[in-house]
Amino acid sequence: MKPDFSNLQLNNVIVHEVPKSFANREDNEPIRFSDIESSPTPDVLQRICDKFVGDLTKKGRAIVSLQDPKSRIPEIVGRYFQGSETAFIPMSQEIAQTLRDTQKGTNSGGLLLVSHATLGDEEGLLIAKIESETAMQAKFAQVNGKSTVTVSYLEDLLFHSQSKVYKIGLFLSSQSDIGGFAADQQSGGGNLAKFFLEDFLGCEYRGQPDELSKKFFEESIAWVNKTEISPSTKSKYMIALYSEMNSNFKDLAVDRFAATHIETGQQKDDYARHMKTNGVPDTPFEKNIRLIEKKISQMAYYFESNVLVVTPTSAIDDGTVQITGGDNEKLTLTVKDDLKDVKSRG
Numbered sequence: 001m002k003p004d005f006s007n008l009q010l011n012n013v014i015v016h017e018v019p020k021s022f023a024n025r026e027d028n029e030p031i032r033f034s035d036i037e038s039s040p041t042p043d044v045l046q047r048i049c050d051k052f053v054g055d056l057t058k059k060g061r062a063i064v065s066l067q068d069p070k071s072r073i074p075e076i077v078g079r080y081f082q083g084s085e086t087a088f089i090p091m092s093q094e095i096a097q098t099l100r101d102t103q104k105g106t107n108s109g110g111l112l113l114v115s116h117a118t119l120g121d122e123e124g125l126l127i128a129k130i131e132s133e134t135a136m137q138a139k140f141a142q143v144n145g146k147s148t149v150t151v152s153y154l155e156d157l158l159f160h161s162q163s164k165v166y167k168i169g170l171f172l173s174s175q176s177d178i179g180g181f182a183a184d185q186q187s188g189g190g191n192l193a194k195f196f197l198e199d200f201l202g203c204e205y206r207g208q209p210d211e212l213s214k215k216f217f218e219e220s221i222a223w224v225n226k227t228e229i230s231p232s233t234k235s236k237y238m239i240a241l242y243s244e245m246n247s248n249f250k251d252l253a254v255d256r257f258a259a260t261h262i263e264t265g266q267q268k269d270d271y272a273r274h275m276k277t278n279g280v281p282d283t284p285f286e287k288n289i290r291l292i293e294k295k296i297s298q299m300a301y302y303f304e305s306n307v308l309v310v311t312p313t314s315a316i317d318d319g320t321v322q323i324t325g326g327d328n329e330k331l332t333l334t335v336k337d338d339l340k341d342v343k344s345r346g
Contacts, residue, residue: 002057007118007119008117008118008119009049009118013114014113014114015034015038016092017109018103018129020107021109023105033093037088048113056181056183058183060181061182062211063181063197063205064178064204066198066204076091076098099200102200110131111130114126119170124173126169126170127171127201167186168184210288213292217245219274219275219278219279219280221238222278232324237261239316240261242299250286253285254272257271258272297313299312299316301333309333311335320335321336322334
């Protein structure tokens with residue numbers, strides 16, 4: 001359950017500039033570290049905070065430190081919350097250096113904002129990667145006594161009303177482990193860029209219903225595709241999975257799916273072992289398809305001859321698309337429908 005982010009407050013704030021860099025290049029622009037904290041006016045600080053509150057409320061995803069993170073961020077955050085890291089500015093500079101070390105040539109440079117924050121009674125540490133933007137500004141003006149519109153080019157803009165070029169990580173001290181919430185305005189569907197979540201923050205998604213449902217779906221597909229079974233059985237299991245995800249069941253359960261749809265005892269055991277190894281609970285949990293709603297509405301069949309067939313799952317359910325073929329036969333996919341159109345592709 002998400003906390004009430006409207007209680008978020010930013011206290012100490014510092015900003016460092018972390019330019020774009022490339023591996024194996026000695027002429028990369030250096031980090032521009034701030035030596036003192038920033039001093040935004042109360043109004044500016046509140047506007048920044050309101051921006052973060054809105055994004056965490058709408059797109060915030062629960063995160064937790066990876067078991068063996070390559071990033072130093074979980075360690076830095078842990079030291080800070082334990083009180084052994086008391087100097088806020090050096091700590092923020094270490095975070096900026098971690099961002100620089102993590103970034104590849106494909107990652108944009110930008111500003112790193114670090115803030116000692118509070119969320120109600122909880123202590124927090126907020127980390128935001130922000131990219132500056134440009135825009136045009138139009139103003140009415142008087143030139144030689146006549147009205148006109150002047151247009152000027154503005155650089156280094158931050159947080160305009162439609163801005164989407166920033167990512168936020170909020171770590172909370174009340175967590176029994178290193179974790180909190182994160183939001184990424186640049187990624188769709190509430191997802192976080194792998195670079196920001198795993199490579200930089202050293203975290204992964206925490207097990208909420210939508211996260212677990214997504215993992216159940218993806219790991220079931222992974223098991224079907226890696227298991228040596230006939231094409232017809234593979235198709236049968238995939239159709240069953242899509243049906244399960246679209247069913248009226250309020251929960252998902254590995255043992256129920258295995259008992260209902262998987263054919264042999266050995267396969268049932270192998271499936272359960274695969275799911276548990278990859279973080280899917282072996283007890284029932286609430287189903288929430290928010291993160292995979294589009295994915296479970298269609299199925300794609302890839303054939304050895306490079307033929308690709310994409311069909312709505314509803315067309316399989318109502319018999320418009322039929323898949324036949326025994327264990328030792330090639331699959332036959334039949335479409336019984338009126339042809340609507342034929343188009344070139346490529």
